[in-house]
Amino acid sequence: MDADILVENCIVVAMDGRPPITDGAIAIKGDKIVYVGKAEKAGDIKAETRIDARGMVALPGLINCHTHVPMTLLRGIAEDQPLEKWLRESIWPIEAKLTDEDVYYGTLLGCIEMIKGGTTCFADMYFHVDAMAKAIEEVGIRAAIAPGIIELGFPETGIAMLEDAVKFAERWHGKAEGRIVAQLGPHAPYTCGPELLMKAKQEAERLGIFLHIHLAESVKEVKDFNEKHGKTEFEFLEEIGFLGPKVLAAHCVQLTDKDMEIISKHGVKVAYNPTSNAKLGNGIARAWELHQLGVDVGLATDGPASNNTLDMVETLRWAALLQKAKYRDPTVMPLDTVLEMATIGGARVLGLEGEVGSLEPGKKADVILIDLKKPHLTPVHNVKATIVYSAKASDVDTVIIDGRLVMRNRRILTVDEEAVREKTGEISRDLMQR
Numbered sequence: 001m002d003a004d005i006l007v008e009n010c011i012v013v014a015m016d017g018r019p020p021i022t023d024g025a026i027a028i029k030g031d032k033i034v035y036v037g038k039a040e041k042a043g044d045i046k047a048e049t050r051i052d053a054r055g056m057v058a059l060p061g062l063i064n065c066h067t068h069v070p071m072t073l074l075r076g077i078a079e080d081q082p083l084e085k086w087l088r089e090s091i092w093p094i095e096a097k098l099t100d101e102d103v104y105y106g107t108l109l110g111c112i113e114m115i116k117g118g119t120t121c122f123a124d125m126y127f128h129v130d131a132m133a134k135a136i137e138e139v140g141i142r143a144a145i146a147p148g149i150i151e152l153g154f155p156e157t158g159i160a161m162l163e164d165a166v167k168f169a170e171r172w173h174g175k176a177e178g179r180i181v182a183q184l185g186p187h188a189p190y191t192c193g194p195e196l197l198m199k200a201k202q203e204a205e206r207l208g209i210f211l212h213i214h215l216a217e218s219v220k221e222v223k224d225f226n227e228k229h230g231k232t233e234f235e236f237l238e239e240i241g242f243l244g245p246k247v248l249a250a251h252c253v254q255l256t257d258k259d260m261e262i263i264s265k266h267g268v269k270v271a272y273n274p275t276s277n278a279k280l281g282n283g284i285a286r287a288w289e290l291h292q293l294g295v296d297v298g299l300a301t302d303g304p305a306s307n308n309t310l311d312m313v314e315t316l317r318w319a320a321l322l323q324k325a326k327y328r329d330p331t332v333m334p335l336d337t338v339l340e341m342a343t344i345g346g347a348r349v350l351g352l353e354g355e356v357g358s359l360e361p362g363k364k365a366d367v368i369l370i371d372l373k374k375p376h377l378t379p380v381h382n383v384k385a386t387i388v389y390s391a392k393a394s395d396v397d398t399v400i401i402d403g404r405l406v407m408r409n410r411r412i413l414t415v416d417e418e419a420v421r422e423k424t425g426e427i428s429r430d431l432m433q434r
């Protein structure tokens, strides 16, 4: 067999239901995986690039199901504030001043940070999306991009934003060798009225793409919505016919039992953002119960202005610990579940499970190598425990996305990391003076 890249002599956690493979190997041809198994059986595979991954563990690239990557530029500008004040007084006024160039560099920086932490695919909702797509294409990462749509009492604005979003989807869906897929991102039921939400749903159905929305994030949001409409956001959205299996709902922290039934009944996908929800004082989502109900739950960081990182390795740990603390039960959210939510489960949440999320022949080659030769990762009795509870983003050594080496020995190979870091520093300083 011929391959382009052969990763050998590592532990392979394939996330395909099999136990970890010791002395494993992964062969990649073009953008696809062609072999996953014992290294000894890969002996006759000829490959142009051979990676001796002794002392490392290979796993599918991590999937971040909800973020706003260009907000790297706003990291640290508004701290220790509740969501509503944070959004209205700090974030929205600055976001109004962002240009395409700002977003392009903010995206590059965020993608570099994600790759350096083992994230190979993310779902984003933001503005200036063409600039984002250009950055994503250059860095070589995989993404689902939802142009944000907000009306806030101005219906014409909402419709114009939806029209632009549809045009973006028509331009970019399936582009960058298939690494970019489009979604439509009506921001939330408190910023978009029912007509706009349903128009967005019709367009998404016509295009065969996902809707990406914020739901039930803060106590105040939910309380205000209930007072205004006499029902919860989920009851409201079910009534108007918005919900379905191609709806990605971010947060879902403040849920009633009935809301959880509605989510399960309509096959709504959920992005659990443990760190952002904790930092903004929004609470801890009932992620374990949703999982028990059979709901597809993925892990996410949310934007780097409310986290303040895009670190999915850290999110693995938080996702597990917070659930155990919430339910006062160490058996909930076990290792396998939390790793699944960050890989194959996350892929399901984005509708990409046929392409990514596990290491299997025929799937796209999104593979990361974590270097276990570190004091804080020694000894390795249970490799999944090592990854979830002990590893750090900085332990990720090598990242392959779509069959292309984008990081090797922690060096980014597709863009100039230092130049991007300096430029984004300049841009964010300038942004605060505008």
Ligand SMILES: [Zn+2]
Binding pocket: 066, 067, 068, 214, 250, 302, 303
């Ligand atoms: Zn968000």
